[in-house]
Amino acid sequence: MAAHRRSRQRPVGGATARAAATVVLAGAATAAGFDGAGHAAPQPAPARARADVDRLHREAEVATEKYNGAEEKAESARQRLRDLQDGTARAQARLNKARETLGTVAAAQYRTGGLDPVLRLMLSDDPDAYLDGVALAERSGSRHHAELGRVRAQLREIEKLRGAARVEAKTLTARRAEQERHKRTITEKLAAARRALSRMSPQERARITGDTDRAARSAGGREAAAPPQAPNARAAQAVAYAHQKLGSPYVWGATGPDAFDCSGLVLAAYRSAGVSLPRTTYAQINAGRKVSRSELLPGDLVFFYSGISHVGLYVGDGRMIHAPNPSAPVRVAPVDRMPFAGATRVV
Known part of the structure; x- marks a missing residue:
């Protein structure tokens, strides 16, 4: 109560303090990225909110390209493992055949190896035939x-x-673990x-998620032409394919035909033209x-950001x-x- 009475005794000073506090709070709200409109639950400043969403999407895309790279390497490891397993099976079949041959030779030698060769020559009714047999046995021994x-x-x-298969x-186990790490980061x-988008106003969300070039998607739009x-x-075929896919959803790790990530789209576009591209932007x-x-x-691949984490297909007119x-x-x-990082002409 004493403090209350003191503030009433100096109304001018109290009003000044309240005004100063208002200025300080407004400045703090501005510095924190809020609009200072006096709402009970202030919204993030639009520019900062857009920057946050863009940053999170870029970081997810970097992880997506790393995931794609790990998947590519895992598939190579899977193929090598399959080849080694097939090679092992073929080698085992050759080994089994060699063992059968070896067993046949050993059995033949066992059956004919009971008498001393000199005695068998003396008792033989046909010494010439026996000598031929000895020569055959020697050759059989060599074959043995x-x-x-x-x-x-x-x-x-x-x-x-x-x-090598082990x-x-x-390697495959390590690649799978790497994929899981990147998958967690993406998620x-x-x-x-x-969450950042959900905190934005509908108008700001529309600016980020809406199609900024609807005319290009319409049947009569200039960009929809060949x-x-x-x-x-x-x-030309790659660009035509990309035009056909306008409006398709983004799905990380996807290479079509109904959904794509950035590198998956250009891969699919050139695949439709009979050209094989690597999986990742890198x-x-x-x-x-x-x-x-x-x-x-038109048809050139255009890359963005210093980490080469995004790619698009150039279609002309700066687009x-x-x-x-x-x-x-x-x-x-x-x-x-x-931010432009470079371009490549594939064909």
Whole structure:
């Protein structure tokens, strides 16, 4: 009560303190990224909210490309393991055949090896035939030693193949663990991006998730027409494929035909033209001839960010078709929408 009475005795000072406090709180709210409109639950400043969502999507995309790379390496390890297992099975079949041959030779020698050769020659009714038989037995002995050598070599081959298979199995296990780590990162980043979007106003969400070039998707839109000035038929086919996929959802790890991530879209576009591309952005940038931004032609791959974590397909007029992120479908966008990192002409 005493404190209350003191404040009433100095109304001017109290009003000044309240005004100062209001200024300080408003400044703090602004510094924290809120709009200072006096709401009970302040919304993030639009620019900062958009930046947060973009950052989370980029981080998820980096993890997605790492996941794709781990998947590519895991598939290679799986194929090598299958090849080694097939090779082991073939070597085992050869070994079994050699053992059968070896057993046949040994049995024949056992059956004919009871008498001393000199005695058998003396008792033989046909010495010439017996001498021929001795020569045959000597050759059989040589074949016996040769079969033993083959068996030993095949046993060594099988052990070598089994050792290599064990190494590949360990590699595959490590790749799977790496994929799981990247998958957890992707899931966490995308969940955080969804939470950030949920805190934004509908208008701000629409600016991020809405198609910024609806006219390009309409049947009469200029961008929906056949791409002009493609350097060759395969590049033109890749661009035409990408146009057909406008509006398809972004799904990390997907390569079509109904959903894509960024590198999966350009991979599928060129696959439709009979051109094989690597799976990840990191490898795709080295899959053709580097071109400058001023040299871009429809069908060129355009890459973004310093980590080469995003890619689109250039379609002319300073625009590209790309799969942006899970909050936006495959769409047309300006190339200068993101920090340009380089371009590659595949064909």
